[in-house]
Amino acid sequence: MPRPDYQQARWYGAHSGNYSTANRPSSNPINRIVLHITEGSWSSAINWFNDSRAQVSAHYVVRSSDGFIGQCVEEKDIAWHAGNWPVNQTSIGIEHEGFGNDPKWMTSALYDSSARLSAYLCRKYNVPIRHAQSASEQGFLLHRQVTSTACPGRYFDIAHYLNRVRSYTQHxxxxxxxxxxxxxxxxxxxxxxxxxxxxxxxxxxxxxxxxxxxxxxxxxxxxxxxxxxxxxxxxxxxxxxxxxxxxxxxxxxxxxxxxxxxxxxxxxxxxxxxxxxxxxxxxxxxxxxxxxxxxxxxxxxxxxxxxx
Ligand SMILES: [Zn+2]
Missing domain, CATH: 2.60.120.260 (Galactose-binding domain-like)
Incomplete structure (x- = not known):
């Protein structure tokens, strides 16, 4: 069983048919982070990524109540989360527990824990800490910027999120x-x-x-x-x-x-x-x-x- 790449995460894995094995960052650079919302509970997302029918996955899933992080796909592998193959190949996908039409899921614990995870990823792979304006730019992307979806909903405050990421990468x-x-x-x-x-x-x-x-x-x-x-x-x-x-x-x-x-x-x-x-x-x-x-x-x- 792989160990989590991020020490604060716990390993849950995903069904082998729900992601592509690779050898990143040597096979493909990692220069984007795509932000998602689960539209379901944290455990339902973990379970779905382990279900052979899903045909989707993400690297990390962050829990709303306490910021607990599960890892499902190794960072070296390509998770199927963006609905956009070039973006999948070059990104890490982070799922946030919640529903896009309900702001109560966007807790301080969720933002804080996910921002610490992103700070670690930015240091590790040199991902620029900025809101990318299109799928062709490096940085942070909301899922809806790269495919037709409402994900991660109206209430994900990316400016607030990136400020937290910056505070955690501050040298x-x-x-x-x-x-x-x-x-x-x-x-x-x-x-x-x-x-x-x-x-x-x-x-x-x-x-x-x-x-x-x-x-x-x-x-x-x-x-x-x-x-x-x-x-x-x-x-x-x-x-x-x-x-x-x-x-x-x-x-x-x-x-x-x-x-x-x-x-x-x-x-x-x-x-x-x-x-x-x-x-x-x-x-x-x-x-x-x-x-x-x-x-x-x-x-x-x-x-x-x-x-x-
Ligand atoms: Zn999404």
């Missing part, structure tokens, strides 16, 4: 100075745990210097887009009021100055920047403060949050 990353794979500093940077406002167990400090000698945090950007960049430092009256921080953005290095005598022990927004995809962009805390007698510059932690 967030924290890099602390203790992360030896992602942090570098020369021996001129001391290590301290003096301030209780530190992030993690300790932080690094250095005297200002005209030779720059930055402490460097390496960040990962999963896809091009806008990201909010934050820094955390412990604040003390003896720390530098004009610490330079340089951020490697899609348009080159952007530099900001922060006052490390204030706003300690919390995330401070450095700015929102257009960033290019890749794992190996840097945020540098520089020693080249315009106030060389202003006290230590501090490197403690940085944080990246995708704008969705």
């Amino acid at each position: 967030r990353q924290v890099v602390d100075n203790a992360n030896s794979n992602r942090f570098r500093a020369s021996g001129a940077w001391g290590t301290s745990s003096y301030s209780s406002q530190r992030y993690g167990s300790d932080y690094r400090f250095a005297n200002p210097s005209s030779n720059n000698d930055p402490a460097m945090f390496k960040i990962r950007i999963p896809r091009r887009g806008r990201y909010r960049i934050f820094a955390w430092w412990p604040a003390l009256p003896g720390y530098n009021p004009r610490t330079p921080i340089a951020i490697q953005t899609a348009s080159g290095w952007q530099r900001v100055f922060v006052n490390q005598r204030q706003n300690g022990g919390r995330w401070n927004l450095l700015g929102t920047f257009e960033m290019a995809a890749g794992d190996g962009w840097w945020i540098r805390i520089q020693r080249s403060s315009p106030q060389p007698n202003g006290g230590y510059v501090i490197a403690d932690a940085v944080r990246v949050v995708e704008v969705v």
Whole structure:
């Protein structure tokens, strides 16, 4: 018995005559998600896909009351759900329990659980998170966009749904100075745990210097887009009021100055920047403060949050 592709789902399978075996995504790309409504109970949909007479199937079926997900067809295989062969070949079909003329089935649990499933699929197959305007576009499709049907009914709110998908794919990353794979500093940077406002167990400090000698945090950007960049430092009256921080953005290095005598022990927004995809962009805390007698510059932690 196959294991579910999606860990939060339970495997129910389908009759072998109700779908086509394949070897996606190598045999066919997966770049669409088609949204359906069952027009019946969750269990009746699961049972029907296991009935040899059905000649239909979907990969996943989401229950209205609690968002529970059953998987009936492996993602590598082609489920028969769209009534449109090119779309079937390149899509994942998700059934939502309910009736298209009754909004009460569109519960928060249903939207939430299905959106988490779609977020997982989008990350796995790089499906664009957008409402496709026709069957030839990649992204999310309502079933009625690709064949003659009312499915998934009048009450499926795809804009709301896609916002949830975006929130679940939002990239967030924290890099602390203790992360030896992602942090570098020369021996001129001391290590301290003096301030209780530190992030993690300790932080690094250095005297200002005209030779720059930055402490460097390496960040990962999963896809091009806008990201909010934050820094955390412990604040003390003896720390530098004009610490330079340089951020490697899609348009080159952007530099900001922060006052490390204030706003300690919390995330401070450095700015929102257009960033290019890749794992190996840097945020540098520089020693080249315009106030060389202003006290230590501090490197403690940085944080990246995708704008969705
Ligand atoms: Zn449908």
